[in-house]
Amino acid sequence: MGQFEQLHLYEPVTSDEILKAVFDQALMVSLKKEPRPDVEARFYPYTGLSSTIRLRRGTVFARVSDILKGSPREVLFALACILVAKLYRQRTPKAHERIYKAHTLDPSIREASEASRRSRGYKITTSERGKTYDLGALFSDLNHLYFKGTLQRPVLSWSPRPTRRILGHHDHVHGAIIISRTLDNRAIPKFVVEYVLYHEMLHMKHPARVVSGRTIYHDRGFREEERRFDRFSEALKWMERLAVRSSGKPRKARRCSA
Numbered sequence: 164m165g166q167f168e169q170l171h172l173y174e175p176v177t178s179d180e181i182l183k184a185v186f187d188q189a190l191m192v193s194l195k196k197e198p199r200p201d202v203e204a205r206f207y208p209y210t211g212l213s214s215t216i217r218l219r220r221g222t223v224f225a226r227v228s229d230i231l232k233g234s235p236r237e238v239l240f241a242l243a244c245i246l247v248a249k250l251y252r253q254r255t256p257k258a259h260e261r262i263y264k265a266h267t268l269d270p271s272i273r274e275a276s277e278a279s280r281r282s283r284g285y286k287i288t289t290s291e292r293g294k295t296y297d298l299g300a301l302f303s304d305l306n307h308l309y310f311k312g313t314l315q316r317p318v319l320s321w322s323p324r325p326t327r328r329i330l331g332h333h334d335h336v337h338g339a340i341i342i343s344r345t346l347d348n349r350a351i352p353k354f355v356v357e358y359v360l361y362h363e364m365l366h367m368k369h370p371a372r373v374v375s376g377r378t379i380y381h382d383r384g385f386r387e388e389e390r391r392f393d394r395f396s397e398a399l400k401w402m403e404r405l406a407v408r409s410s411g412k413p414r415k416a417r418r419c420s421a
């Protein structure tokens with residue numbers, strides 16, 4: 164334990180000053196060699212639960228979502244260790260991940276995070292009509308074909324930039340579906356775009372559930388209904404191909420970031 168005993172684990176971190184001390188502690192634990200960099204840490208009004216870390220001219224700059232202001236020191240220490248590990252390309256300590264994740268699943272934190280995303284915006288700057296495909300038209304067809312037209316039309320948008328690893332996202336806070344611009348391309352068959360959109364539409368119909376602390380995005384009902392997609396297995400093969408192309412080697416395709 165040693166250094167950990169010095170931490171006042173449950174004391175809330177209420178100021179930038181204490182946050183800085185937490186990051187100093189994380190650097191001390193993570194970096195064996197001296198001299199260690201200076202730290203500037205502060206709470207920042209991010210949209211949602213974002214945190215960032217950078218090293219510039221020998222100083223570590225850390226910004227932590229102000230939603231976490233007042234969280235127990237243990238949680239912010241865990242987050243600081245995760246961020247420091249990322250910065251120095253070290254393996255992220257599993258215990259810290261567990262502590263931080265558990266805290267973010269706390270209903271009060273989830274609510275604050277969602278409220279901040281609602282009020283602080285997160286602008287959708289692109290439109291549903293792409294160069295090749297029109298998401299509005301595709302949505303109407305799929306809604307008619309698979310949902311008897313019962314789904315409310317969400318905000319539909321292509322992602323601002325191509326993103327190969329994550330092809331679709333359903334944002335239940337804003338009632339929006341974002342599809343990766345990577346798919347707005349003549350080289351991608353229409354049914355592939357339809358499949359990704361269909362998957363995100365299923366998220367509208369099957370909302371995520373929290374079961375003993377874990378969030379279930381794709382439950383059995385979701386998966387069964389997903390298989391009803393007309394060219395399901397062909398679409399899956401395309402998902403794999405897209406994933407291979409993005410990394411140069413085979414890897415598991417991530418279709419959505421629910």
Ligand SMILES: [Zn+2]
Nearest residue numbers: 380419420421
């Ligand atoms: Zn999904």
